Amino acid sequence: MRGGDVNGIRQAAGARELELPVSAEDRLVARYAALAIAIHLIEATLPSPLPGIKPGLANVVVQLVLARHGWRAAAWVAVLRVLVSSLLLGTFLSPTFLLSAAGAASALLVLAPAHACGRFGPVGLSLLAAQAHMAAQFTLAYTLLIPHAALLALLPVLMTAAVVTGLAGGIISEAVQRTATGPGR
Secondary structure (H helix, E strand, O other): OOOOEEOOEEEEOOEEEEOOOOOHHHHHHHHHHHHHHHHHHHHHOOOOOOOOOOOOOHHHHHHHHHHHHOHHHHHHHHHHHHHHHHHHHOOOOOHHHHHHHHHHHHHHHHHHHHHHHOOOOHHHHHHHHHHHHHHHHHHHHHHHHOOOHHHHHHHHHHHHHHHHHHHHHHHHHHHHHHHHHOOOO
16 A cells, blocks of 8 residues: 555545556456547548448457357446546437437347357448347337337338348458468467
8 A cells, every 4th residue: 555545545745536446357358449439430530321320340349259259248338438428529428328228228239149159240230230220220210209100110121221231340350350360360
């Protein structure tokens, strides 16, 4: 214990500073979350052909973390991405935040058993996650924000977009995983 430390709280010049232990996993999650947040912020600047359709490349980071470090680390990256991105974009606790959180949570809930069973590769996992993400967002939007039957006409378009973005994300994830591990490793 250093001088001035009391139970992990350092006192200096009348101020109190709390020191929390930081593990290697914490640092790893922080790095991946920062990458996912940066990608999310870049995507937020891109024009969208329809409301609710974005490339979802930040979710590729979550998939990579899932493959390399497990579900717990992937869940932390997803949660931090949603929270920090919403704070930086000024959407925290707005409908946009709720839609993003619902999509991320749904994708994580689908990824947990799908990854654990070992039957899906990166493309399959990405397709499942994208479909779950879009389904959760659509359900929340229809239930809470726009409970109008005309919204149902968009469902096939949105789910098709989820297939396209999920496929693209899965191909990118597979390529990055292959590059990171190298052939035959």
